[in-house]
Amino acid sequence: MGALRDRFWELPLAELDEGEWEALCDGCGRCCLHKIEDEDTGAIEDTNVACKLLDTRTARCSDYRNRKAFVPDCMRLTLRIVEDVEWLPKTCAYRLRAAGKPLPDWHHLKTGDLSSVERAGVSVAGRVISETKAGPLEHHVVEWD
Numbered sequence: 001m002g003a004l005r006d007r008f009w010e011l012p013l014a015e016l017d018e019g020e021w022e023a024l025c026d027g028c029g030r031c032c033l034h035k036i037e038d039e040d041t042g043a044i045e046d047t048n049v050a051c052k053l054l055d056t057r058t059a060r061c062s063d064y065r066n067r068k069a070f071v072p073d074c075m076r077l078t079l080r081i082v083e084d085v086e087w088l089p090k091t092c093a094y095r096l097r098a099a100g101k102p103l104p105d106w107h108h109l110k111t112g113d114l115s116s117v118e119r120a121g122v123s124v125a126g127r128v129i130s131e132t133k134a135g136p137l138e139h140h141v142v143e144w145d
Contacts, residue, residue, distance in 0.1 A: 009109050013079050013097050021079075024097065026107050026117045029059030029124040030089045030144060031077070036137050044087045047140040050128040059118075059125035089144065091122050 005011075008020045016024065032054040036045045051071055053062050061067055067074045077085065077094055088095045093103055103110055106120035117123045124144075134140055 009093070009097065009103055009107075012100075013082065013094070023109065024093045026091070026093050026103075026122065027059060027114065028089065028091065028117050028122045029054055029128070030122075031075070031092070032059075032061065033124065033128060034131060034137055034140075035087055036141065045141045046087075046144055047137050048124070048128045048142045049131050049134040049137055049140045050124070052131050054128070054130070056124075056128050056130055057126055059123045059128075089122075 004020055004023055008016060009024055011020075013021075029050070030046075032051045034047050034049045034051070036047060037043070038045070050056055051061075051074070053067055053071060053074075054060070055062050063070060068076070075081075075085070077088075082088075082094045082098045085095075091104060093107060093109075096103060104120070105111075106116045106122070108114045108116055118125055129140070
């Protein structure tokens with residue numbers, strides 16, 4: 001991966017290289033939380049239950065590079081599917097940029113500070129429980145937005 005281009009986050013997603021794509025993530029951790037889908041309606045409910053690899057204190061994956069080996073159903077967000085993943089949070093940089101919208105002012109690429117996502121109240125850091133400790137997902141339904 002090479003150096004990141006200046007203000008690359010303003011480019012269409014299709015023009016980003018791999019390093020820029022990865023850097024676009026705000027690190028909120030919400031995509032690493034379990035969801036519950038209603039069998040009848042298809043409605044998706046959020047939970048505060050994190051994947052076993054998510055560090056619940058920092059909202060960072062503890063083994064991002066090898067995550068698929070430990071969590072086979074971990075979704076790799078790509079340009080091809082980003083517009084079809086309806087459960088991405090409204091604040092998700094990939095979702096926003098796919099829709100041609102700007103990043104929020106608190107995004108680390110604008111502030112230069114990775115902790116700005118926490119100060120904005122968007123990060124799940126310190127607000128979730130690991131799936132190894134949670135019990136039934138139905139007991140952990142939350143509304144994040």
